[in-house]
Amino acid sequence: MKTVSEGRYDYRLKEAGPPEIERIQASFNLMAESLRRTTSQIEESIKEIQIAKQQAEVAQEAKSDFLANMSPEIRTPMNGIIGTTSLLIETPLTSEQKELVQIMRSSGQSLVHLINDVLDFSKLESEKIELENEPVDLTTLIEETIEMFAYYAAESQIELIYFIEKRVPSMVFGDCERIKQVLVNLVGNAMKFTHKEEVIITANLTSRKTKSGSEAMILVSVKDSGIGIAEENLERIFDAFTQADASTTRRFGGTGLGLAISRKLCQYFGGSLSVRSELGVGSEFFFNIPVREVPLLGAIKPQHQIENQKPLHGVTCVLLTRYAALNTLLRTYLESWQVDVHTAKQFTHDLAAHIAAKAPDLVIADPMAMEHEENMKRFADELIQHEIPSIFLSSIGESSIRIDENKPPLIRTLHKPISELKLLKDAVSMVQRKRGIEISETKLRSRAT
Numbered sequence: 001m002k003t004v005s006e007g008r009y010d011y012r013l014k015e016a017g018p019p020e021i022e023r024i025q026a027s028f029n030l031m032a033e034s035l036r037r038t039t040s041q042i043e044e045s046i047k048e049i050q051i052a053k054q055q056a057e058v059a060q061e062a063k064s065d066f067l068a069n070m071s072p073e074i075r076t077p078m079n080g081i082i083g084t085t086s087l088l089i090e091t092p093l094t095s096e097q098k099e100l101v102q103i104m105r106s107s108g109q110s111l112v113h114l115i116n117d118v119l120d121f122s123k124l125e126s127e128k129i130e131l132e133n134e135p136v137d138l139t140t141l142i143e144e145t146i147e148m149f150a151y152y153a154a155e156s157q158i159e160l161i162y163f164i165e166k167r168v169p170s171m172v173f174g175d176c177e178r179i180k181q182v183l184v185n186l187v188g189n190a191m192k193f194t195h196k197e198e199v200i201i202t203a204n205l206t207s208r209k210t211k212s213g214s215e216a217m218i219l220v221s222v223k224d225s226g227i228g229i230a231e232e233n234l235e236r237i238f239d240a241f242t243q244a245d246a247s248t249t250r251r252f253g254g255t256g257l258g259l260a261i262s263r264k265l266c267q268y269f270g271g272s273l274s275v276r277s278e279l280g281v282g283s284e285f286f287f288n289i290p291v292r293e294v295p296l297l298g299a300i301k302p303q304h305q306i307e308n309q310k311p312l313h314g315v316t317c318v319l320l321t322r323y324a325a326l327n328t329l330l331r332t333y334l335e336s337w338q339v340d341v342h343t344a345k346q347f348t349h350d351l352a353a354h355i356a357a358k359a360p361d362l363v364i365a366d367p368m369a370m371e372h373e374e375n376m377k378r379f380a381d382e383l384i385q386h387e388i389p390s391i392f393l394s395s396i397g398e399s400s401i402r403i404d405e406n407k408p409p410l411i412r413t414l415h416k417p418i419s420e421l422k423l424l425k426d427a428v429s430m431v432q433r434k435r436g437i438e439i440s441e442t443k444l445r446s447r448a449t
């Protein structure tokens with residue numbers, strides 16, 4: 001026994017002597033044999049693990065080398081594209097062309113950010129990341145992010161809607177690029193996995209309890225009406241290089257890195273990222289991050305300043321939209337400006353006649369609520385004829401539904417995704433233009449009499 005315990009598992013006893021002793025010796029030899037076998041298996045496994053470890057280290061090194069080498073290779077031509085768009089924007093362009101170039105530039109920039117993401121992941125894993133703490137305009141951040149997807153939304157006929165709660169501060173301290181990185185990833189995913197209806201982004205102010213009281217948080221949600229995620233995959237998708245199911249890569253591409261980075265970043269911000277989803281119905285990803293407001297005097301956003309809203313007080317408006325979410329959004333904005341809103345879901349000729357007869361102060365119409373382009377044109381003509389101020393919503397790049405903004409004075413197009421400030425400006429300008437017409441007509445009439 002002493003010999004075996006010293007590691008000589010091949011030691012055996014001679015099986016001889018009285019039967020009881022012989023049996024003990026045989027059992028001892030069996031035990032020694034079993035120990036020998038187990039030990040050699042363990043040694044074998046250790047060898048395999050060591051080889052696997054070496055291979056993993058080599059692969060890790062190769063990955064880091066690849067990332068380090070490839071990133072500048074991709075970044076250089078991308079910077080060329082972005083630089084060129086910056087030059088292009090300085091040349092004489094129509095407002096529409098300018099908008100297109102701006103989108104090109106910001107999309108290019110987001111691609112560069114994406115490349116950086118890959119590098120980031122390595123950094124996040126090794127906890128070598130440093131966050132900025134600069135004043136961030138959350139509304140602009142959300143608007144810029146969403147603008148990047150405006151074309152894709154128009155192309156795939158998805159309503160891209162965002163709503164920022166009034167209480168959300170104008171400026172907070174944070175890392176603008178990192179927050180954008182999370183949002184780009186979530187909106188990108190929502191668009192990728194949605195083929196109908198809408199993607200809705202909301203930002204709300206909340207709070208959470210701390211030891212010393214409570215702290216303000218921003219809760220950002222990205223909700224889609226896409227393919228959804230099965231319950232058993234809900235946590236797995238946050239792992240690096242993991243997708244909900246194998247067919248995802250084939251159908252939608254992607255690396256499976258985005259959510260892993262986003263969750264790690266949210267944790268770095270001091271918050272969290274989670275998901276709710278139902279297969280076939282849609283998903284809602286939401287992150288909350290603690291925020292500290294930048295102390296600014298008079299930091300009320302222009303769209304929330306009463307004097308800017310005043311021209312719309314008591315105005316009657318017919319809202320023609322197909323989807324409930326867009327309707328709710330526009331209604332919320334309009335009602336907050338004390339507009340008297342009447343809603344219709346679907347264009348009909350009767351409705352057009354009714355609107356013409358009632359002559360509301362404003363009509364806001366979504367082409368999605370009109371089956372044919374012809375309807376929209378006729379409706380627009382009718383509104384012009386009756387001098388009813390109107391705003392036609394349009395998707396970027398949809399030239400067929402564009403109305404000549406210069407000719408009819410009381411009609412205007414507003415690009416989706418709808419910005420609260422742009423809507424306010426357009427509505428005020430339309431209503432005031434009409435009043436201008438009315439005033440000048442009254443003047444003319446009083447002069448004639």
Ligand code: ADP
Pocket residue numbers: 185189190193224226227228229237242243244245248253254255256257258259260283
């Ligand atoms: P990628 O999109 O590059 O594959 P992500 O980490 O961003 O990587 O997402 C991981 C996986 O989570 C996706 O491949 C997809 O299976 C699932 N997923 C993410 N967002 C959504 C969504 N909005 N709807 C359905 N599935 C989603």
